[in-house]
Amino acid sequence: MNKLSKFCCELEKHAEIKPQIFLSSATGYRARAEFGFSKNSYTMMESEQKIYMDKSSIPHPSIQEIMPDLLIQINKSKLILKKLFQINFRTSGTHVLATLIYHKPLQEDWILAAKDIQNNFKNLSLIGRSKKQKVLVDKEDLEVINNDANSSFKILQNDLVFFQPNFYLYSLMISFISKQLEDPRDLLELYCGCGGFTLPLASKFNKVFATENNRHSIRLLKESIKLNNLSNIETARLSDNETASALANERSFRRLENIDIQSYEFSHILVDPPRAGLSDETITLSKQFKNMIYISCNPESFLRDIVKLDREIVSIGIFDQFANTQHLEVIAFLK
Ligand SMILES: C[S@@+](CC[C@H](N)C(=O)[O-])C[C@H]1O[C@@H](n2cnc3c(N)ncnc32)[C@H](O)[C@@H]1O
Incomplete structure (x- = not known):
């Protein structure tokens, strides 16, 4: 059984919806x-x-x-x-x-x-x-120029930070998310990296608060925000669990001095964790949000987290980022 059929079989145990599948060329795709x-x-x-x-x-x-x-x-x-x-x-x-x-x-x-x-x-x-x-x-x-149908973004990256590896599927991932946003107001984004999703999705929301624990990524994201003249994104170097503590008002952080988190009216949370998946604290935090977008590079931790999250899967996209390998990228909309 190939990796797509295997994942779809596992998914059937959790959701009745049919996933959309996005394939990539097997050559020339790695950025x-x-x-x-x-x-x-x-x-x-x-x-x-x-x-x-x-x-x-x-x-x-x-x-x-x-x-x-x-x-x-x-x-x-x-x-x-x-x-x-x-x-x-x-x-x-x-x-x-x-x-x-x-x-x-x-x-x-x-x-x-x-x-x-x-x-x-x-x-x-x-x-x-x-x-x-x-x-x-x-x-x-x-400076990566990301062109989608309506806009073009400059996204800064360097060799110390994560950046989406598949050149062709990256823009399909952004449009998959953009097309399905219902009633967006403010967005909380965890594991934002240097803004690969933050920057192109910002125009869909009133305001975005994006966190990440890599200081190089946060520096680059702040520079890209300026480079694109965007005024509705705030960002802070916080781990997933620090973000959860800050939002629950359990801890105050100097890194949040100039950010009024309470002023946000979050309609969505977007998470794009590393292969290990979500921490228990992030899962608890996410339960306060009506809409969740879960981007995962590891179907195993995704399926584990789906059980813990206990939400309805509204739609799901499977992106075959690395043809000929066992890897798959998944984007799920959860109510
Ligand atoms: C799969 S990458 C996604 C990055 C970004 N969304 C993108 O597509 O460019 C995961 C990100 O999570 C960050 N990260 C890893 N562990 C973290 C943690 N415990 N708390 C916050 N961020 C973390 C990594 O530095 C990395 O940028």
């Missing part, structure tokens, strides 16, 4: 791709080899275009090659960030050599990393 580096070549982990056979066709075309020429340049420089063991790529669609990761501290001469390499490319920024060290050659923030 982020990580490769090992050994013996002058990009490498894959053994577990990945079984799945992909050839991972080089999976990254977005802007990454695929750069990879062979970058390899040639890297192999020309002993300084860049020495103790290099991993290269992570991510793309805005046009501009690529490549993070070179080392088993050695990086000095000024590395920056000069990396600059020489970077000068051969129009759309590439290099970053060097080793234990407790990050070295920039120029910029580290990528």
Whole structure:
């Protein structure tokens, strides 16, 4: 039984509705791709080899275009090659960030050599990393332009934060949510990252309060809010459980000094947790909200949480983010 049939069978135990299924191309879809580096070549982990056979066709075309020429340049420089063991790529669609990761501290001469390499490319920024060290050659923030039918957003991200991995399904996920919002007033969003959903959904709500525990994500989200001239989003670096305590008035936080949470009239809560799913505190918090949108990257923790949440599933979208793997992304509207 394939992963979609397996998940749909499990889902039938909890809901009578039929899910909408969104498939992705099996090549050229990844906006982020990580490769090992050994013996002058990009490498894959053994577990990945079984799945992909050839991972080089999976990254977005802007990454695929750069990879062979970058390899040639890297192999020309002993300084860049020495103790290099991993290269992570991510793309805005046009501009690529490549993070070179080392088993050695990086000095000024590395920056000069990396600059020489970077000068051969129009759309590439290099970053060097080793234990407790990050070295920039120029910029580290990528500006992703997200176009939907009615608007266009600039979303800043970098290699320290989560960003939606499937270039094509990302905008389908946003329109799936937008089309089904009923009577939206204010939104509480947990696990907001650098605003991949916050920014495009903000125009659908009067006000948005978005939280997340990664400080890099919150900094980028604040900058993107300014970049897009949005005035109805407030954001704070709070974990899921801290957000629950703040909303229950159990604890006060300096990080909330300038935010009047009590002024919000929340109609919806949106959660997009990591693979572990929702904490018990978040589940309890969510029970105060009439409408819940649950975005999940792990069907197992999603099915576990659905039982604990004990809500009616109104609609559900399944997004096959990673063709040929066991992963699925799910978006559920819960009453
Ligand atoms: C699946 S990502 C979703 C990010 C964002 N919604 C997006 O699509 O770009 C999960 C996010 O939860 C954050 N996170 C992980 N554990 C958390 C916690 N305990 N409290 C708050 N945020 C957390 C991570 O930093 C990450 O940004």
